[in-house]
Amino acid sequence: MTINEMHAEAVAGVVDRVVARHRRDPSNMVQILREIQEACDWISPEAIDRLQATLGVPRTKIEGVAGFYAFFYTAPRGQYRVLFSDNITDRMLGSKALIDRLCNNLWVERGKVSEDGLVSVGQTACTGMCDQGPAMLVNNLAIAGLTAERIDQIAELIRGKVPLAEWPAEFFQVEDNIRRADILLDSDLKPGDALRAARARAPSDGLHASNMRSWREGLPTGLGGPAATLDEIKRANLRGRGGAGFTTGLKWEACRNAPLKSGQQRIVVCNADEGEPGTFKDRVLLTRFADLVFEGMTVAAYAVGATKGFIYLRGEYRYLLDQLNAVLARRRAEKLLGENILGIPGADFDIEIHLGAGAYVCGEESALIESLEGKRGTPRNRPPFPVTNGYLDQPTIVNNVETFAAAAMIALNGGDWYAGIGTKASAGTKILSVSGDCARPGIYEYPFGVSVRQVLEDCGATDTQAVQVSGPSGVCVAENEFDRIIGFEDIPTAGAFTVFNKTRDMFQVARNYVHFFQHESCGFCTPCRVGTSLLRNLMDKLHHGAGSPYDFAEIERLNQLLQSMSHCGLGHTACNPVLDTIAKFRPYYDKRMMQQDFTPAFDLDRALGAARQMTGRDDAAAHLATEHGGKA
Amino acid sequence: MSQTFTLDGKTIPFADGQTIIQAAADAGVFIPHLCYHPEFKPHGSCKLCTVKVNGRHTASCTMRAAAGMVVESDTEEINAERRALTQMLFVEGNHFCPSCEKSGNCQLQATAYHLGMMSPHYDHFFPNRAVDASHPEVLLDFNRCILCSLCVRASRDVDGKNVFALSGRGIQTHLIVNAKSGQLGDTDFTLADKAAHVCPVGVILKKRQGFAVPIGERKYDQAPISETVGEGQ
Secondary structure, eight states: OOGGGOOHHHHHHHHHHHHHHTTTOGGGHHHHHHHHHHHHSSOOHHHHHHHHHHHOOOHHHHHHHHTTSTTOOSSOOOSEEEEEEOOHHHHHTTHHHHHHHHHHHHTOOTTSBOTTSSEEEEEESOOSOGGGOSOEEETTEEEOSOOHHHHHHHHHHHHTTOOGGGSOGGGGOOOOOEEEOOTTTTOOOOTTHHHHHHHHOOOOTTOSOOOOOOSSTTSOOOOOHHHHHHHHHHHTTOBOSSSSOOBHHHHHHHHHHSOOOTTOOEEEEEEEOOOSTTOOHHHHHHHHOHHHHHHHHHHHHHHHTEEEEEEEEOGGGGGGHHHHHHHHHHHHHTTSSBSSGGGOTTOOBEEEEEEOOSOGGGGSHHHHHHHHTTSOOOOOOSSSOTTTSOGGGSOEEEEEHHHHHHHHHHHHHOHHHHHTSBOSSSBSEEEEEEEESSSSOEEEEEETTOBHHHHHHHTTOOSEEEEEETSTTSEEEEGGGTTOBBSTTSBOOSSEEEEEETTSOHHHHHHHHHHHHHHHOOSOSHHHHHHHHHHHHHHHHHHTTOOOHHHHHHHHHHHHHHHHHOSSHHHHHTTHHHHHHHHHOHHHHHTTOOOSSOOOSOOHHHHTHHHHHHHTOOSGGGOOOOTTOOOO | OOEEEEETTEEEEEOTTOBHHHHHHHTTOOOOOSSOOTTSOOOOOSOTTEEEETTEEEETTTSBOOTTOEEEOSOHHHHHHHHHHHHHHHHHTTOOGGGOTTTTTOHHHHHHHHTTOOSOOSOOOOOOOOEEOOSSSEEEEGGGOOOOOHHHHIIIIISSOOOEEEESOGGGOEEEESSTTOOGGGSOOOTTSGGGGOOSSSSEEETTOTTSSOTTSSHHHHSOGGGGTTTTO
């Protein structure tokens, strides 16, 4: 009996076990579905039957959640589910040829399940291995540094039905590639030191934080630590590292001052849903500096008076789960998590890890909270904001992994120390994820204020044409702008730094990013749901040689609409890569504008592609001559 | 109601907790909308009701009114954007007004007329969506679904049944029903449900009732949608 043929009883057993482990709590729905799929390969109607019965939630709710996340399958996808990372950097490293090679090897069509139900091969958004691509996920476990040889080995293992646990360990090796370290990546913080420093910190004169509540509501006051710690965060002028750059001290203070209703607690959430294509710094921070991140979260809990913490880890980093849980367990044993932390009575805080399941939009903080609550990852209407009405309507702060790491260092060394690093407007350091056309891709930590040119020199990039800073939703920087600096006053960034040399076609870069946004739109609001598809169609139209000046005007119009009417940042930024590249790399577009007058996107010859595929023909007689020479 | 804001220059009074669209409706001012319905919790997804508040775009069905707000709604710029959204909804689904039972009673169609939409403008997506005729009383024609989620909210919040939900993501987002078979006939849905009567377009249709009222004499044939403001409040 194969796993796919598991008897309904066995499925029910799995479901019951998973549901019990999650305390029959429907707010863990995303975790429950993930674990069921890990055990059963997919989420079958029988599994949903059982879930409905044991959790007592309507089937529509379960199917609505399961249908939202790209990594959840409500139809069988094989025992081996291969997803190639489809970032532009993977393509530049030859991923397309490798996909074809694996498909040919396994006799499977891309996107489909093999006839024997053994394997499927598809594509997914950037998996965060851009410094060591091309990469793939097999049953959500990351494999980087793919080569033709490795692909052949993988095909062999799949054909031989070798369990994933028995595949060579080196396949799953992920490199850290730390190339330049500064205060965070050079940190040798001993677990607990930042917390002890925070606790010892006495309130100083001119305290910004006005109230002096202790760790938990209702405890006798008298500890100067929490308010003083918050004060240091403010003094440090720390701003969020996830891209938006909101002032961390203000966010924490708003959460700390938010009233608690009876039975509520404050929540600290670490956003490790590092989905922006080209970003992989959080992967390294969590691999090498997990203690620093957890310590930062605990400092935050101390400062705002929170008792519960979550890490929302992107599903692509599933391979980090066990080691992160081990670090959490060790910290509990060291009294750095759990009850009475550091022996302070009532100082209670613990951290739970939730995994995402292939939804970029969950990096948006309110969508992330929805996902933590076991729902579809749709951004909420705001106000109210998470600091007052977040996880299960409780006051919640959501900060980036790197922000928490910085907060730990600030707790240890003080705000003035931190504010002295970087520039006047941008305090501290920024970790860049450098990939693309350079000799030394990897992680680079710089004080804010470093120029694009300096980073390019350090990573060994030559003949550079453009750098996409902060991923598709960021900005495309051309050669004449390389003296611009990384910082909130010039180029703010979540960390992606993707280098393109002069052999690259910037139109294809933009088109890849547009396809990404189309795939990741949550579908909640009309402008983004339909607009990203319209934009993708326009870019494909240009790609097929049917573009005209009319299409430029359309892109411009769509951009305005997406920016003004969209529900969240995804829609607001979806046109950025196209507009940037049109403005800065117009010749790549002009080359495709063989039409001066409007030309329809429909192409009769391309429409016959399906018929050619079905009949296995590709000879000249199976093609029509087309007016604009489009190629199928 | 001593507090006020201005809407296109007109002074609008509002009570604490009212959204812009609620206060506007009370004052007899129409703001185009599709997913908003006065009886249900606002959803904020269709974005048709977007206005500019102090210069910033925001959905008027979710934004609470505040004293002194300067709101723009019936401007050429905003109506052009609303028209584009309406066009998007038309090309996303399969909307063939001349043969649709809901024609003349359809909010999408009436809103398109209101906004002066003369063509779909964008290329049609022509999605492949099956109809569900399994229920004895009701036909579901998903071709016309605009994902407003009114039936979802009505079934969940009023009927207490959760017959409908949205599944899928992005352009694949779609309405599902609460049955293992996926068929409405296998649910406890009835014509008496609130959810049977809230669809702004022609998805949820009573069977054997075709063309009971001739086209030309239907709701929005009698008066444009802008004159239905305040209905149901």
